[in-house]
Amino acid sequence: MSTVKDSVSTPENALLAGQATPSLGEYMRTYLVRVRSGDIGSLPIILGLIVIAVIFQSLNENFLSARNFVNLIVQMAGITTIAIGVVYVLLLGEIDLSIGYVSAVSAVIMTLLLREPGGWPWYLAIGVALLAAAGIGLVQGLIVTNFQLPSFVVTLAGLLVWSGAVLILIGGGGTVIIQDKVVIGIANYFLPSVWGWGVAVVAVAWFALSQAMQVHSRRQRGVSTRPLSIVTFQIIGVAILIIGVVYVANQDRGVPFVGIILLIFLAWFTFLATRTKFARYVYGVGGNKEAARRAGIAVERIRVEVFMISSIMAGMGGIVLGSRLRSVDTAAGGGNLLLNSIAAAVIGGTSLFGGSGRVASAFLGALVIATVENGMGLLGLSAGVKFVITGLVLLVAVLVDAISRRGRAQSGIG
Amino acid sequence: MSETTPNVAGPPPLLELKGVSKNFGAVQALLKVDFQVRVGEVMALVGDNGAGKSTLIKGVAGIYTFNEGEIYFDSRRVAINGPRDSAALGIEVVYQDLALADNLDVVANMFLGRERIEKLWRLDEVSMEQACVETLDSLSVTTLRSVRRAVAGLSGGQRQAIAVAKAVMWNSRLVILDEPTAALGVAQTRQVLDLVKRLAERGLAVVLISHNLHDVFEVADCITVLRLGQKVAEFVARQTTQQEIVHAITAGQVQHVPGMEVAS
Numbered sequence: 096m097s098t099v100k101d102s103v104s105t106p107e108n109a110l111l112a113g114q115a116t117p118s119l120g121e122y123m124r125t126y127l128v129r130v131r132s133g134d135i136g137s138l139p140i141i142l143g144l145i146v147i148a149v150i151f152q153s154l155n156e157n158f159l160s161a162r163n164f165v166n167l168i169v170q171m172a173g174i175t176t177i178a179i180g181v182v183y184v185l186l187l188g189e190i191d192l193s194i195g196y197v198s199a200v201s202a203v204i205m206t207l208l209l210r211e212p213g214g215w216p217w218y219l220a221i222g223v224a225l226l227a228a229a230g231i232g233l234v235q236g237l238i239v240t241n242f243q244l245p246s247f248v249v250t251l252a253g254l255l256v257w258s259g260a261v262l263i264l265i266g267g268g269g270t271v272i273i274q275d276k277v278v279i280g281i282a283n284y285f286l287p288s289v290w291g292w293g294v295a296v297v298a299v300a301w302f303a304l305s306q307a308m309q310v311h312s313r314r315q316r317g318v319s320t321r322p323l324s325i326v327t328f329q330i331i332g333v334a335i336l337i338i339g340v341v342y343v344a345n346q347d348r349g350v351p352f353v354g355i356i357l358l359i360f361l362a363w364f365t366f367l368a369t370r371t372k373f374a375r376y377v378y379g380v381g382g383n384k385e386a387a388r389r390a391g392i393a394v395e396r397i398r399v400e401v402f403m404i405s406s407i408m409a410g411m412g413g414i415v416l417g418s419r420l421r422s423v424d425t426a427a428g429g430g431n432l433l434l435n436s437i438a439a440a441v442i443g444g445t446s447l448f449g450g451s452g453r454v455a456s457a458f459l460g461a462l463v464i465a466t467v468e469n470g471m472g473l474l475g476l477s478a479g480v481k482f483v484i485t486g487l488v489l490l491v492a493v494l495v496d497a498i499s500r501r502g503r504a505q506s507g508i509g
Numbered sequence: 510m511s512e513t514t515p516n517v518a519g520p521p522p523l524l525e526l527k528g529v530s531k532n533f534g535a536v537q538a539l540l541k542v543d544f545q546v547r548v549g550e551v552m553a554l555v556g557d558n559g560a561g562k563s564t565l566i567k568g569v570a571g572i573y574t575f576n577e578g579e580i581y582f583d584s585r586r587v588a589i590n591g592p593r594d595s596a597a598l599g600i601e602v603v604y605q606d607l608a609l610a611d612n613l614d615v616v617a618n619m620f621l622g623r624e625r626i627e628k629l630w631r632l633d634e635v636s637m638e639q640a641c642v643e644t645l646d647s648l649s650v651t652t653l654r655s656v657r658r659a660v661a662g663l664s665g666g667q668r669q670a671i672a673v674a675k676a677v678m679w680n681s682r683l684v685i686l687d688e689p690t691a692a693l694g695v696a697q698t699r700q701v702l703d704l705v706k707r708l709a710e711r712g713l714a715v716v717l718i719s720h721n722l723h724d725v726f727e728v729a730d731c732i733t734v735l736r737l738g739q740k741v742a743e744f745v746a747r748q749t750t751q752q753e754i755v756h757a758i759t760a761g762q763v764q765h766v767p768g769m770e771v772a773s
Contacts, residue, residue, distance in 0.1 A: 316635045318638050371630050371631065372630070375621065378612060379610045381612070382610035385606075385608065386618075387610065387621065389570070389572065391593040
């Protein structure tokens, strides 16, 4: 309270007094009240991850090994990338069922362009592949908005069309091998340990700096902010997490290059979804489309842009998956890739009804799914058992969300 | 029933509609309606359900475009083809359903569509928060604990206050309030009516839509009555009675019969 300018925290004015910086005790009390009333954020998923890890470790001691940890990062990369796009679509209260095969179309286009002889350089091939994905998103978005069709139906049609396109593009061969070293390196290159540490230092410093600057600017201008002790805890927490990841990864092959890509995605798309005008519009349209329209927001344009983000992220994910397998075949984009990607966003806490969710939920959800698959793979369980368990995890996540939402509604936190 | 034209001496109308019509397919929602409101004046717009009140204000707000008729603002002929056009003129509407996004906090709602940006495309949250607090403070809204709470958790009165504050924050010149007291208790209705008077005293033109004639007579300077999509009368509030208004609402003579274009 005392750190804020006096003119702002006059006790006579209840509204303005509420804007003052709370003490650590007040902040924690508010947080506990929120948790008790059901506003639990990422708490259940982190507890869930711990439970899953304990179970698998007790069943197979290789689960928590450095080698498996590095594998896990590589395994979750594709789904995570695609799920980031899903988060945006879900924020609008829409759905995109075409992402699985759009990812495959992108991967196939890239692979065909790279094919020797006369192959294109990797950057052009990837660029064209992503442009194609963006074009698909544009077309699907325009159809949804211009004809006011449900995105479910339009992207379901997209699912069929693009699965066919994959088969046509690959042709008789069935499998196209990727030989370009850079493209293969996306998911198969591991940073030397010195570089790993370098990235860790940059990431921690960047996070700390951005947090400090935010708090500083808010304090200077006299609006409420988090207590300094909480901000310090958060920075230390992130530092321990990143250093821990790099340390463990360095015990094995090192930090996967794709892990760095994920980190950049996380930072950029979180920024895009929290600090920009675009973010406000996406949440506004997802929360109350009519209110957004009356506020003069170009609702249909936002929707088209989000479908483009979804397709582009699917394309990126497809390239990551192709790189990991070092080839693209006719099965690409099929299986449960689509459902796992949507499940990842939902398990992470993004609502299917629009207006609520975070980019980080794509990471947490994908981590859960990859962990379950990886753990059951180690145990040598059959595909059937894997599906059943993954489905139950999804169900539990949605139930926890529904129960916490009921708590929120009752306590009026919203 | 003769039409009473108010002979209020004063400035020319800030907003004037001449012969506006709007139809939705076969349904004629508005037919050749004239309407005007002056600066510093509260113009009440009354009428039964389906009389065309909401259609009229949505046309002014740019949600719909009128099929025919002319709009004058500040004595200049203007075209309103979207919410941005009316906002640019300084017209703000507080809708009955308040048009707030429940998942966004108070600051985000008040600045929705008009966010302030600082360098690197970032939202200028601090300055928006400050402006929001200032505006709410100037309207004596003190029951709010934090402007960073999601609107979903606020009471009806608080939500109404946010919606009104949102409308007046933009140096607006004409504020249209659609049934602002409909869902409120006695004390909160009192506050909102005081607020309406204060808006007119500030030099804004105010259009108030209400079913509650008691509220209307308390704050309105003039009263326009719509019936079946047509304007049947316009009164000066202190020269008329509730009875006369009720009669106009329920039995006012309509001048045009749709499909039979014969002026009476």
